[in-house]
Amino acid sequence: MEVSVIAIGDELLIGQVVDTNSGVISREITPDGWTVRSTRAVGDNAEDIKRAITQAFEQTDVVLTTGGIGPTKDDITKQTLCDYFGGELVYDTAVEKNVLEVVAKRGLKINPLTAAQAYVPSSCSVIQNRVGTAPIMWFEKEGKVLVSMPGVPFEMKEMFTTEVFPRLKQRFQSDIAVEHRTFIVINYSESVLAGKLEKFENDLPGNIHLAYLPQPGIIRLRLTGTDTDKARLSDTLDSLSAQLDDIVGADIICKEDKTPAEILGDLLRKKALTLSTAESCTGGNIAHCITLVPGSSDYFKGSAVTYANEIKSAILNVSQADLEQHGAVSEEVVRQMAEGATATFHTDCAIATSGIAGPSGGTPDKPVGTVWMAATLGGKTVSECRRFAGNRERVINHATTIATLLLIKLLLN
């Protein structure tokens, strides 16, 4: 089954908000064999919303909209849907009751704008929004379905996952199985990996597709297959996975779609090891990525973000002489930072970074993007220097990945 997604809101078009709802919908439906055919973002403009709906229905029988249904004036989606599907806005006391409950749960009082959420098109059936005040509206027309959901990511995700998608699956049955296999590959550029996989790719059966999803420091390879026979599809993908293993197995660090921080967490939990980080240029981003993983407190003890040199000495016991002689961005310092972290935080292993994220601070010897990284485990410390391209955020993200991979490789050896 294919769906189209329409995100509504001026804020999406002037770049102040990134649409993450479409991705949430995609990730939720693909394991069940559903596919997002296309996504669109349009402004709070009746003509553009109607045009987007018409074009979306030309391609798919299900259209999901997010956003544009808040209480404020710039949200005109509700009236537009009413015009499109017919009927008129009517006051719905069940919605009013739900709004009152949600508002009370937040410790707030109802006001005229929130109360106006209870007006809904007479042509829709309402799904009550348990986690917000904007009702979910389900429209049907000539066998096609449009569901209007709130734009607040947290509300959209909760209600789509628990209410909207289950009802859509009931409404439209599918007999085609879809399966994805993802492989996290390191040590390759996209084109070198594609060269190595050329024959494998040319020999793929017609119902299997290979995609390259490069990110700084890693490439996610994804095999996608479709088949009416679910078991036969799994067998085919098993066999192709084994072939991939023969070709690039040594550089595959994970066979699930996980982040480096998740892969690291799995390894640490399996080996019952504890972790700390010592971060200069990454400024806490490694710790942030690690602690985004639920349950990370099982293995993660803490991080010292040591922007100032005196703090590197005070907390991580980095030699002041080495700081003066080699500078903070040096192999000597980053190794001592990693080793100092294991001592300070009493952990089995540690990751450390020291570099120049830019845009200023570069020198001819150490230009912007130069980052020293180290990992230490059981008395063995490894280090690596890289010069990353791109802006400050990209340097931080790239260094975060490569430093995390340093420790993953130590743990895998």
Place this chain on the structure above:
Amino acid sequence: MEVSVIAIGDELLIGQVVDTNSGVISREITPDGWTVRSTRAVGDNAEDIKRAITQAFEQTDVVLTTGGIGPTKDDITKQTLCDYFGGELVYDTAVEKNVLEVVAKRGLKINPLTAAQAYVPSSCSVIQNRVGTAPIMWFEKEGKVLVSMPGVPFEMKEMFTTEVFPRLKQRFQSDIAVEHRTFIVINYSESVLAGKLEKFENDLPGNIHLAYLPQPGIIRLRLTGTDTDKARLSDTLDSLSAQLDDIVGADIICKEDKTPAEILGDLLRKKALTLSTAESCTGGNIAHCITLVPGSSDYFKGSAVTYANEIKSAILNVSQADLEQHGAVSEEVVRQMAEGATATFHTDCAIATSGIAGPSGGTPDKPVGTVWMAATLGGKTVSECRRFAGNRERVINHATTIATLLLIKLLLN
């Protein structure tokens, strides 16, 4: 001038990659009075790409595409553009030369897949990609323009900003000025703020639009105006800004579109104060947000991410008795964490957090989402407990904002 954006790539539709390029384009063009009319994401599918181009040209004279032009097999955009605009793929020696230079600069060798980048449609003019191997292709047809750009965010941003947009501005002149004014408002829910601004909004002139952009903890209010007379527009917006000041001035913490970390950084720099953070449940995210700001090393000294209780005592000098008596998630502990950070890092002020980000770890007394936050400045410490809704990532982000605001408010008083 209006443009449409089309992001191409299967990875966008299965939710593995979020399209950030559209936002970069929007933010780059709006200050110059250009507008993104709509954005679309489509898969690596010739029919869908052609349909998206046709529909986009129905709305705007300029269409920008990102992605789908890498060296691997799943990228079929180039051939599709060739079919759409006519001509055939030809080998371009200037592109070959550029690819060789870029590959050499990266310390890599050319391979057949990278070399294939030199094939371009005969119907386009090429803009050489200084920072990657995929050439930028500029097509013209019946007074309309399509520019195909790479999907790698760093390459797209660099080339769009320095080459593509300047050429578009030269090609299409506009005589309508557009101006935005953004206000960062705290202490309000969206609907309460909208109620307070109802009369202001109803009285707005027809060429001025007000938008509410809520995020956890803050609401960005944006006035957007258009006028053929740039000076008149500025005067109108000045006057409206003054009215906004009269109504909600006390809760406007900034009159530019800045993040809380940027607002905090401006205040610290202006007052020549230094900052550290002590983070438990936010796991380094406050430090990460602060250090994303270029130049933050001027005022930020470091952070102690203290996931383990013994580390809270060892590094931040938190009383073990208080940890045992009140628990890590308590007012006593979070205040000592903030004060301990100023001592350990020798800073003028500090921010601290301790809470339960979930999904596990909650108790009846302290359910998931409970977070104690503190800020300290010049011997004065303030603290606040909140119970945030949503998943782990949302709790972390919300706590990051509210804790940062605590210190901002101290600095503004």
